[in-house]
Amino acid sequence: xxxxxxxxxxxxxxxxxxxxxxxxxxxxxxxxxxxxxxxxxxxxxxxxxxxxxxxxxxxxxxxxxxxxxxxxxxxxxxxxxxxxxxxxxxxxxxxxxxxxxxxxxxxxxxxxxxxxxxxxxxxxxxxxxxxxxxxxxxxxxxxxxxx
Amino acid sequence: xxxxxxxxxxxxxxxxxxxxxxxxxxxxxxxxxxxxxxxxxxxxxxxxxxxxxxxxxxxxxxxxxxxxxxxxxxxxxxxxxxxxxxxxxxxxxxxxxxxxxxxxxxxxxxxxxxxxxxxxxxxxxxxxxxxxxxxxxxxxxxxxxxx
DNA sequence: TCCTTATTGACATTGATTCTCATTATCACT
DNA sequence: AGTGATAATGAGAATCAATGTCAATAAGGA
Ligand SMILES: [Mn+2]
Ligand SMILES: [Mn+2]
Ligand SMILES: [Zn+2]
Ligand SMILES: [Zn+2]
Numbered sequence: 001x002x003x004x005x006x007x008x009x010x011x012x013x014x015x016x017x018x019x020x021x022x023x024x025x026x027x028x029x030x031x032x033x034x035x036x037x038x039x040x041x042x043x044x045x046x047x048x049x050x051x052x053x054x055x056x057x058x059x060x061x062x063x064x065x066x067x068x069x070x071x072x073x074x075x076x077x078x079x080x081x082x083x084x085x086x087x088x089x090x091x092x093x094x095x096x097x098x099x100x101x102x103x104x105x106x107x108x109x110x111x112x113x114x115x116x117x118x119x120x121x122x123x124x125x126x127x128x129x130x131x132x133x134x135x136x137x138x139x140x141x142x143x144x145x146x147x
Numbered sequence: 148x149x150x151x152x153x154x155x156x157x158x159x160x161x162x163x164x165x166x167x168x169x170x171x172x173x174x175x176x177x178x179x180x181x182x183x184x185x186x187x188x189x190x191x192x193x194x195x196x197x198x199x200x201x202x203x204x205x206x207x208x209x210x211x212x213x214x215x216x217x218x219x220x221x222x223x224x225x226x227x228x229x230x231x232x233x234x235x236x237x238x239x240x241x242x243x244x245x246x247x248x249x250x251x252x253x254x255x256x257x258x259x260x261x262x263x264x265x266x267x268x269x270x271x272x273x274x275x276x277x278x279x280x281x282x283x284x285x286x287x288x289x290x291x292x293x294x
Numbered sequence: 295t296c297c298t299t300a301t302t303g304a305c306a307t308t309g310a311t312t313c314t315c316a317t318t319a320t321c322a323c324t
Numbered sequence: 325a326g327t328g329a330t331a332a333t334g335a336g337a338a339t340c341a342a343t344g345t346c347a348a349t350a351a352g353g354a
Binding site: 158159160161178179180195196199200219220221 | 320
């Protein structure tokens with residue numbers, strides 16, 4: 001891992017190690033502040049700036065995904081190298097709940113690849129990633145509908 | 148249209164009409180400030196707050212889509228009722244360029260519907276919309292790669 | 295161990311979005 | 325057309341995520 005860091009022109013430091021370790025252990029979609037706060041218990045020294053800078057670095061390294069959901073703060077999620085970790089999102093527009101789903105149909109993956117190829121050619125684009133999200137009302141919010 | 152507004156608990160006002168009219172005429176993905184500035188020429192009276200409030204209203208009405216791309220400002224796009232207007236995005240992670248594409252394969256639409264149905268059932272979700280975006284490097288940015 | 299310099303953290307600053315509130319304008323009802 | 329209740333507005337303040345500044349620190353090659 002130290003090597004991977006160097007590749008991105010960086011020294012391996014304690015804060016970076018702590019943040020990466022923390023991210024790799026959490027499975028949710030966390031805001032920078034949530035990460036900062038959680039980390040603060042064991043690592044009181046780590047500042048907010050470093051959290052942002054490191055998350056940005058990890059995103060560039062491809063170890064973390066940055067999610068923009070339009071609620072005023074970005075969220076970050078660890079991305080295992082393991083392909084089986086790849087997933088898409090189901091987002092509740094009422095309460096913000098995010099569900100990961102990865103029970104893809106084979107068709108789904110095949111089609112994504114086919115579409116990528118088509119778009120890359122037509123628009124002369126290098127396609128590196130994709131986001132697919134379905135928006136709606138979650139189970140809980142459905143329940144507390146009538147007020 | 149006036150009726151549609153009322154349905155959403157609203158009076159029809161000059162600023163709202165101006166903003167809706169402007170949005171329906173533009174075909175890009177505009178930030179609130181861009182909308183404010185463009186509008187300011189013909190309607191110097193309209194304030195920033197009203198732009199935000201009206202965009203939010205239009206989004207709730209389903210006339211406008213709010214895009215969160217994680218670059219620190221949301222963008223808004225008019226959504227014609229016309230189904231043929233539906234499209235997905237191709238986004239350059241270097242320069243932010245957004246390309247609409249809508250040459251869907253039939254498969255694509257079929258699959259989205261099938262996936263929606265599957266997810267709705269499994270997670271007990273009411274699915275109302277979806278976003279699909281491909282990220283990468285656009286033609287222009289590919290050109291100015293080596294610096 | 296020493297030295298260069300990448301990295302850090304405290305703090306300031308920016309900038310998008312939201313809030314506040316006195317003023318204005320819409321529209322239902324005469 | 326006139327009136328009144330009140331929804332909506334706009335100027336400015338406030339909030340708050342994210343970025344910038346910079347002196348102090350620490351990583352790691354020599
Ligand atoms: Mn996820
Ligand atoms: Mn678009
Ligand atoms: Zn919900
Ligand atoms: Zn580009």
